[in-house]
Amino acid sequence: MQRAFQRPSGCLSDLVIDRLIVGELDDAARVEVLGHAAACTWCTARIAELRGEQQAFAAGPVPLALHRPKRRILGLSAALAAAAALALVFLPDRSGPEPEPAPELEDVVRTKGAAHVGLYVERDGKLSPLLSGEHIVPGARVQPTYTTTEPGHLAIFGIDGAGRVQRHYPADAPASAPVRPARDEPLPFSLAFDATPGRERLVAVFCEQAFDTAALERRLADDVAVEPGPGCTVDRIDLHKDER
């Protein structure tokens, strides 16, 4: 096995350059690194390249899942702080003295490649992910997002406990809406659930080509299972509205 990334012997590693760029090096290390770079075209070029990368990335969007206000955990033991953090993230609409055991984040954050919809519930100015199977309180406001690696077309329907179908997105067009590749891109609407307890289903359909949403809505109303046709995927999210 060879070293896959060959840099001239004695030159700066990406780790050192990354640390230089973000200002983590102490004065002595910084002087040493810059001294080397001043006499080395390879490192000068690499520093410029990584700095450009870093600046471009920093100017880009931050995933919605990371948009949460700074939390300060003071006066708590590490274990309690961790439990409190988990409770904030995973139990958006329940409260009580004993937080329920929460699943590991890795298990529940969607990482699959297929196009999908994400839901975030806002409470006290914080956004928490809302996952299929979770409970919500009536009146909760939920922000949907979408993630897709390929351009395509999207429509989102809601089906309430009584089987009534509502087209959430696009709300007043008979055809699906085009979407660009994006990750956790907020959709231009939010969902407010009414006070009737019961099941609430969301059905998101992604297709390569534009499709007729009115026809799909009728099929959902007739309780016909929506099977993804060629070039389509369906993402379903089940929520349970609790009594207040």
Next chain:
Amino acid sequence: MPALTPTVAELYRTYGASALRRARSILGDEARAQDVVQDTFVSLLARPEQFAGRSAFSTWLYSAVTHRCLNTLRDQGNRARLLDRHADAAAPSGGHGGAPEELAAVRALLVRLPAELAQIAVHYYIDGMTHHEIAEVLGCSRRRIGTLLESLPGHAQEIR
């Protein structure tokens, strides 16, 4: 690098580029690399105590992203797929590094190595880090890194 002073979103902006570059070079797949990076930062939001402040944040992040990438390679069925495809190419070779097929071979080997050794192999072969830097990232002695790296060709032969 103060532990909780910046928000995770701010950390993501500052350090995300280097995390993504690492994940890309290990996984060779843009979408999965983005997933790993986002998951790493999301997990920090849930469990900020992961970063104990014993090292610089960059150093911690290198290690955390590498660890997740190795898990990703092991999971998701990639293991079997890569092994089938590249088992023959996984043994040490004498060529110059950097070719895509060679990186694929390195990945195929990584998923079969013991975890610590796999992490060291990533830092050495993919990152091109020195023994000293690897020791800093992993929080162990330089001597141990040297010894483990010396044992790599033997592991590669066994795996073959």
